[in-house]
Amino acid sequence: MRRFTKLLDQVSISPHIPDPGCSTKESSSALIPMLQHPETDSYVHDIPRTFVAALAVAAGYYVGTLFGFALTPAGSTISALWPSNSIVMAGLLLASPRRWPLMLFAVL
Numbered sequence: 001m002r003r004f005t006k007l008l009d010q011v012s013i014s015p016h017i018p019d020p021g022c023s024t025k026e027s028s029s030a031l032i033p034m035l036q037h038p039e040t041d042s043y044v045h046d047i048p049r050t051f052v053a054a055l056a057v058a059a060g061y062y063v064g065t066l067f068g069f070a071l072t073p074a075g076s077t078i079s080a081l082w083p084s085n086s087i088v089m090a091g092l093l094l095a096s097p098r099r100w101p102l103m104l105f106a107v108l
Contacts, residue, residue, distance in 0.1 A: 055106065064083040064084035
């Protein structure tokens with residue numbers, strides 16, 4: 001038990017609770033540094049990664065379409081396997097929901 005309490009003393013796990021006597025502006029400004037991270041808080045850093053992911057999904061969709069057409073029997077218009085839908089679904093499941101419109105637009 002002593003080890004556990006010593007560990008808790010070393011690691012601060014309690015959130016910052018503002019003083020009830022201070023104004024709302026002071027308490028909110030005290031919480032802002034704890035809630036925001038300069039590298040991950042901006043969407044500007046995420047834009048190139050989003051476009052690269054959309055281009056990867058579009059390229060995978062194109063290659064999957066060629067593979068699906070290669071599996072189409074002669075004289076038929078129906079493919080036995082259509083891997084393009086699986087590639088888009090994997091891209092959507094791996095991406096955050098705010099990227100979905102760009103991912104879907106990329107495969108049009």
